[in-house]
């Protein structure tokens with residue numbers, strides 16, 4: 663079933679790309695769009711393939727890819743890179759440690775790229791692996807087929823809040839702005855072009871996964887990203903847009919935290935959370951994950967620790 667879906671999606675990816683150039687201004691799953699000259703956004707098919715979005719950045723002599731994706735996603739992005747440019751992919755930046763962003767690392771390093779991340783990504787892998795890799799390998803053929811016993815950590819890490827790659831054509835900043843979605847979250851910012859890649863610290867739609875997160879701190883991280891004054895915001899999941907994605911994400915997390923905090927103050931228990939709703943303005947971010955998000959917020963507030971710091975798998 664999964665394999666059939668994969669090939670169907672791959673075949674239609676080509677058709678989808680053509681249709682996109684003819685008629686659409688928004689990205690589509692498996693479609694690639696140029697954001698500014700030399701910077702392309704590829705929307706991953708999260709629904710059918712579990713893939714994250716990717717960004718390809720052209721430097722003078724090489725390409726940078728934002729996020730390794732799952733192994734099958736990595737291969738699709740590699741094909742895309744060859745279509746877009748004759749330059750090799752030199753760096754692949756993991757925005758965080760989750761499988762849909764980092765389990766393709768071994769595929770990229772095998773092809774000669776250097777995987778790069780904020781140090782917190784390697785630390786998170788030490789914390790959660792090999793358990794997550796092993797359980798994902800049973801569910802996903804592309805992960806299982808690598809026959810590895812754990813995730814491949816990024817080959818190069820930086821531990822300051824800013825790391826820069828720069829040549830005569832472009833400056834690319836890699837920035838750690840605090841713990842939101844994971845302890846290792848980092849953003850990619852192009853100051854001249856004002857393009858910001860957010861990973862899952864900021865998503866455009868009901869894609870927030872809070873279990874490894876810090877809900878109380880999340881709006882501060884989105885706020886720090888907003889201070890960079892980006893024009894183009896390229897999220898880890900969902901369609902690209904502008905700074906309104908950052909403010910919407912921050913408001914969703916603020917409202918999630920405040921709604922649960924008010925309920926806790928009124929003596930509500932975990933079971934009472936089911937009836938809670940968030941303001942209408944948050945609806946782009948509200949979906950099937952809401953109950954899990956409310957529970958994570960409840961645990962964070964009642965145990966006075968980031969939800970990601972509480973025992974979980």
Ligand SMILES: [Zn+2]
Pocket residue numbers: 714760762763862898899
């Ligand atoms: Zn993701």
Ligand SMILES: [Zn+2]
Pocket residue numbers: 758760763843862871
């Ligand atoms: Zn994630």
